[in-house]
Amino acid sequence: SQQGEEDPQALSIQEGENATMNCSYKTSINNLQWYRQNSGRGLVHLILIRSNEREKHSGRLRVTLDTSKKSSSLLITASRAADTASYFCATDPYNNNDMRFGAGTRLTVKP
């Protein structure tokens, strides 16, 4: 089974709205990362949050981490059509460099 599970599986919003995606995981971690994948391409790293951090920002991205609930959320503010992609969370369940990815959230931003 997957270490990380994203929720929802799919999300459709209008341009300008905010998009929130959630990730739950099973074991203790050192860090959690979010990646984006445009259709049929490789993944691109977006942001990393360490287990001792609760919130992190990068441009229009805001990530939160609640280690007591083993969950994280990714907020994209003022979404654009170009944000249409799949978003994955990844964790390090074995406390080393091999990450485990969830199944992803497919985000569609309508112009």
Place this chain on the structure above:
Amino acid sequence: DVKVTQSSRYLVKRTGEKVFLECVQDMDHENMFWYRQDPGLGLRLIYFSYDVKMKEKGDIPEGYSVSREKKERFSLILESASTNQTSMYLCASSNAVAYEQYFGPGTRLTVT
């Protein structure tokens, strides 16, 4: 600009063939990874390597092997391809101290 390249974007092979997927990174990264991606299952780790000539099994190593003879190159080998190995294969690399992974564009393999 960091770069991970994969030998083919699309590949069609027959059942029973030996298949080589090549991945090269130009960032002098110690760590390299092979994943397969299937709809609804996300990315699953097949094998990874922390150094030249080292390899570690991921979550789904059965039916695959790997080779890392040089630091920049990590090869995935399907000894005898089967139809259930039809998938998108993604290679990634990272350095020894950072967790951020850099991905190649992927190889979509079809086994008929």
